[in-house]
Amino acid sequence: xxxxxxxxxxxxxxxxxxxxxxxxxxxxxxxxxxxxxxxxxxxxxxxxxxxxxxxxxxxxxxxxxxxxxxxxxxxxxxxxxxxxxxxxxxxxxxxxxxxxxxxxxxxxxxxxxxxx
Amino acid sequence: xxxxxxxxxxxxxxxxxxxxxxxxxxxxxxxxxxxxxxxxxxxxxxxxxxxxxxxxxxxxxxxxxxxxxxxxxxxxxxxxxxxxxxxxxxxxxxxxxxxxxxxxxxxxxxxxxxx
Numbered sequence: 336x337x338x339x340x341x342x343x344x345x346x347x348x349x350x351x352x353x354x355x356x357x358x359x360x361x362x363x364x365x366x367x368x369x370x371x372x373x374x375x376x377x378x379x380x381x382x383x384x385x386x387x388x389x390x391x392x393x394x395x396x397x398x399x400x401x402x403x404x405x406x407x408x409x410x411x412x413x414x415x416x417x418x419x420x421x422x423x424x425x426x427x428x429x430x431x432x433x434x435x436x437x438x439x440x441x442x443x444x445x446x447x448x449x450x451x
Numbered sequence: 452x453x454x455x456x457x458x459x460x461x462x463x464x465x466x467x468x469x470x471x472x473x474x475x476x477x478x479x480x481x482x483x484x485x486x487x488x489x490x491x492x493x494x495x496x497x498x499x500x501x502x503x504x505x506x507x508x509x510x511x512x513x514x515x516x517x518x519x520x521x522x523x524x525x526x527x528x529x530x531x532x533x534x535x536x537x538x539x540x541x542x543x544x545x546x547x548x549x550x551x552x553x554x555x556x557x558x559x560x561x562x563x564x565x566x
Binding site for chain 1: 483485489493494495497500542544546548553554555557559560
């Protein structure tokens with residue numbers, strides 16, 4: 336079974352600075368998808384960014400980018416120019432690309448605090 | 452964009468009663484829906500996966516007779532917590548996916564309190 340590990344329970348960053356959240360995963364599969372989700376105090380899960388394992392190019396979405404290291408099974412999230420609205424729980428998630436295996440496996444989360 | 456409506460957002464029920472939570476996809480056909488449970492300050496734990504028109508597949512350790520899942524249409528799935536007990540108090544979240552799409556859309560969650 337796949338596992339997702341987030342080794343940083345809490346992180347903090349000064350507003351406008353850059354922060355990197357870590358995520359590692361364990362799988363024997365070669366094709367899969369990786370996600371970062373944000374859960375603000377409202378508890379609504381919001382997709383931040385997605386990466387297909389077969390793509391070597393790192394995904395980016397505005398201020399959010401990932402460092403995908405397939406051999407190392409690492410998928411870190413970089414948030415640039417941090418804003419107060421970025422404060423939330425961040426969850427890394429894995430999904431197999433195998434047909435019929437569509438469930439997301441989540442990490443334990445990282446609570447990000449933005450310091451004004 | 453894709454929207455999933457989850458209702459109710461909060462519910463308080465007495466021990467021994469049943470509670471139904473609805474999850475609706477408003478602008479797409481949700482061929483697969485997922486139900487999660489989240490304890491305070493913890494991650495999302497998948498309870499079950501349901502495909503439209505089929506019986507739900509439950510994760511190990513989840514009591515299927517206690518957590519009844521129905522996915523009778525492409526836009527609606529329900530989770531019924533039967534004979535609720537205080538230990539069932541939790542935050543429940545649904546997620547929906549359209550066939551062929553790797554996008555997962557989440558509901559806003561339901562906070563269940565059993566007294």
